[in-house]
Amino acid sequence: MCGITGYIGEQQATPVLLEGLKKLEYRGYDSAGIALQTGQGVVVCKEKGRIADLTKMVDLNVQSTAGIGHTRWATHGVPDRKNSHPHQSQSGRFTLVHNGVIENYLQLQRDYLQEVEMISDTDTEVIVQLIEKLSSEEVSTEAAFRKALTLLHGSYAIAMLDEQDPDTLYIAKNRSPLLVGVGADCRVVASDAMAMLQVTDQFIELHDEEMVLLRKDEVKIFTLGGERMERALYTAQLDQSDLEKGTYPHYMLKEMDEQPTVIRKIVDAYSNESGKLSIDSKVLQAFKGADRLYIIAAGTSYHAGLIGKQYFEKFAGIPVEVHISSEFGYNMPLLSKKPLFLFITQSGETADSRQVLVKVKALGYPTVTLTNVQGSTLSRESDHTLLLHAGPEIAVASTKAYVAQVAVLAICAYACGESDLELKKELSIAANAIQTVLDSKEDVRKVVEETLTDTRNAFFIGRNLDFYVSLEGALKLKEISYIQAEGFAGGELKHGTIALIEEGTPVFALATQRDVSPNIRGNVKEVTARGAKTSIFSIEGIQEEGDRFVLPHVHELLTPLVAVIPFQLISYYAALQRECDVDQPRNLAKSVTVE
Numbered sequence: 160m161c162g163i164t165g166y167i168g169e170q171q172a173t174p175v176l177l178e179g180l181k182k183l184e185y186r187g188y189d190s191a192g193i194a195l196q197t198g199q200g201v202v203v204c205k206e207k208g209r210i211a212d213l214t215k216m217v218d219l220n221v222q223s224t225a226g227i228g229h230t231r232w233a234t235h236g237v238p239d240r241k242n243s244h245p246h247q248s249q250s251g252r253f254t255l256v257h258n259g260v261i262e263n264y265l266q267l268q269r270d271y272l273q274e275v276e277m278i279s280d281t282d283t284e285v286i287v288q289l290i291e292k293l294s295s296e297e298v299s300t301e302a303a304f305r306k307a308l309t310l311l312h313g314s315y316a317i318a319m320l321d322e323q324d325p326d327t328l329y330i331a332k333n334r335s336p337l338l339v340g341v342g343a344d345c346r347v348v349a350s351d352a353m354a355m356l357q358v359t360d361q362f363i364e365l366h367d368e369e370m371v372l373l374r375k376d377e378v379k380i381f382t383l384g385g386e387r388m389e390r391a392l393y394t395a396q397l398d399q400s401d402l403e404k405g406t407y408p409h410y411m412l413k414e415m416d417e418q419p420t421v422i423r424k425i426v427d428a429y430s431n432e433s434g435k436l437s438i439d440s441k442v443l444q445a446f447k448g449a450d451r452l453y454i455i456a457a458g459t460s461y462h463a464g465l466i467g468k469q470y471f472e473k474f475a476g477i478p479v480e481v482h483i484s485s486e487f488g489y490n491m492p493l494l495s496k497k498p499l500f501l502f503i504t505q506s507g508e509t510a511d512s513r514q515v516l517v518k519v520k521a522l523g524y525p526t527v528t529l530t531n532v533q534g535s536t537l538s539r540e541s542d543h544t545l546l547l548h549a550g551p552e553i554a555v556a557s558t559k560a561y562v563a564q565v566a567v568l569a570i571c572a573y574a575c576g577e578s579d580l581e582l583k584k585e586l587s588i589a590a591n592a593i594q595t596v597l598d599s600k601e602d603v604r605k606v607v608e609e610t611l612t613d614t615r616n617a618f619f620i621g622r623n624l625d626f627y628v629s630l631e632g633a634l635k636l637k638e639i640s641y642i643q644a645e646g647f648a649g650g651e652l653k654h655g656t657i658a659l660i661e662e663g664t665p666v667f668a669l670a671t672q673r674d675v676s677p678n679i680r681g682n683v684k685e686v687t688a689r690g691a692k693t694s695i696f697s698i699e700g701i702q703e704e705g706d707r708f709v710l711p712h713v714h715e716l717l718t719p720l721v722a723v724i725p726f727q728l729i730s731y732y733a734a735l736q737r738e739c740d741v742d743q744p745r746n747l748a749k750s751v752t753v754e
């Protein structure tokens with residue numbers, strides 16, 4: 160949440176900062192701003208709105224080869240100009256951007272800044288005012304910066320300009336992502352490597368509680384205790400073309416269309432030399448050595464985890480508990496004797512999941528992270544990483560990462576057990592089935608026109624694995640079309656929720672599970688009798704006359720891979736119909752780095 164860019168070098172900073180911010184817009188898009196060192200002072204340009212709005216405002220005649228940029232997801236204070244970053248100290252000497260949450264900002268304000276008139280409602284402004292205050296007591300900006308950092312409690316990625324030191328960017332990181340990049344004639348900083356691929360693919364990881372003095376030809380990393388750290392460069396394995404929409408109107412549509420390819424890539428990546436599905440032997444040992452698996456995740460990743468539980472229990476006989484990461488911290492269950500923690504996170508940055516990782520690591524338990532982003536915080540901090548190989552997912556609504564998570568979970572569970580299933584073949588059938596559903600977009604669009612045009616709510620129901628896919632269908636719909644939607648276990652409806660069914664209420668029912676198909680069809684009859692507009696999504700082999708959509712046949716355990724596709728498409732077309740911003744829905748951000 161919130162994206163940071165910074166540039167110091169030989170070129171004009173403005174285009175690099177703006178281009179970088181465009182790439183980071185997925186992290187937040189409430190407001191945006193840049194600050195430029197001009198030699199005669201620092202110029203700030205910021206406003207509520209998107210990077211496109213900022214770009215129109217920026218004066219390209221301002222000459223500057225050093226600057227910082229920010230795109231915001233509001234935590235403290237409404238999204239308006241006053242609360243937008245960069246923030247400046249009272250005298251205007253220091254200018255700073257921040258991603259994270261400073262938990263003790265009110266205390267710091269009381270202890271150090273009583274005489275300072277705050278302009279914004281943000282926790283960030285306290286940091287920059289504090290640095291100015293300390294600069295009068297310390298021997299250098301470096302010392303004031305370090306002292307201020309030691310007083311902060313919370314998470315931060317920071318980039319700062321000092322008007323009196325135009326040759327340096329002051330950088331710091333704690334529990335919020337931040338990387339330094341090394342270009343031929345510049346040094347850069349960004350929340351995500353993709354923002355700076357335009358100038359370099361060479362990056363340096365920063366660790367928590369580190370600060371950096373960045374000059375155009377120098378990177379000096381220090382601990383907050385003042386110890387100098389040396390760290391090697393790594394090459395970012397990202398392809399610029401993966402980051403572009405190409406001819407697609409939305410990233411979400413592009414990413415949905417990539418799903419068959421993602422499954423095939425995963426099968427390749429997890430095939431060993433003899434062509435068999437397998438996972439890294441150390442990870443395999445970790446799974447096999449556990450008497451219980453604790454899956455920790457949020458949102459869509461949590462829904463994938465629910466499906467993963469069935470895979471590990473059925474394929475490998477390993478008992479599994481699935482927990483919502485934000486709840487786990489306060490309410491840790493009684494753990495088994497040999498637990499293994501599996502974190503599922505597309506971004507690898509989700510703060511709710513990370514706080515659990517920190518806790519269980521402190522207790523000495525082994526950890527595995529299943530993520531799409533190599534080198535992300537959770538990937539670096541857990542004992543093992545399993546990759547999703549889905550390619551960058553830019554749309555806030557997760558689609559291809561979900562399908563990748565389900566596929567990799569199936570492979571891991573399969574590798575841990577001894578099943579007769581020809582999983583490799585079944586995954587390839589599933590990839591083809593996904594393609595068939597994607598080729599039927601027009602049909603799904605009609606479902607949306609028939610059912611969702613005037614509605615204010617919708618229900619998704621299913622049983623067994625279909626229930627978990629229903630949860631995901633409902634999340635997708637509410638997230639991008641703002642239609643209030645709920646996913647329910649078919650059997651639960653009559654225990655309360657059926658009271659909400661009125662004339663015309665849309666109900667989407669999944670019927671892909673043979674054993675419970677008659678039961679879910681019974682639930683459909685119950686809601687139809689009460690006026691609901693029902694659509695059944697069934698699967699070849701158990702379809703019945705009148706089903707609205709019949710999915711191609713796949714192995715029953717792999718139906719979530721295919722059944723989710725019409726639901727993704729429903730949410731996409733519903734969002735289009737309502738003229739919503741598909742890729743950047745209101746109030747959300749792709750990478751949720753605050754708890």
Ligand code: AGP
Pocket residue numbers: 457458459460503504505506507508509512555556557558635638749750751
């Ligand atoms: C899904 O469409 C959402 N954007 C959201 O629920 C997401 O899955 C959740 O925030 C978890 O993110 P992660 O997988 O990056 O940890």
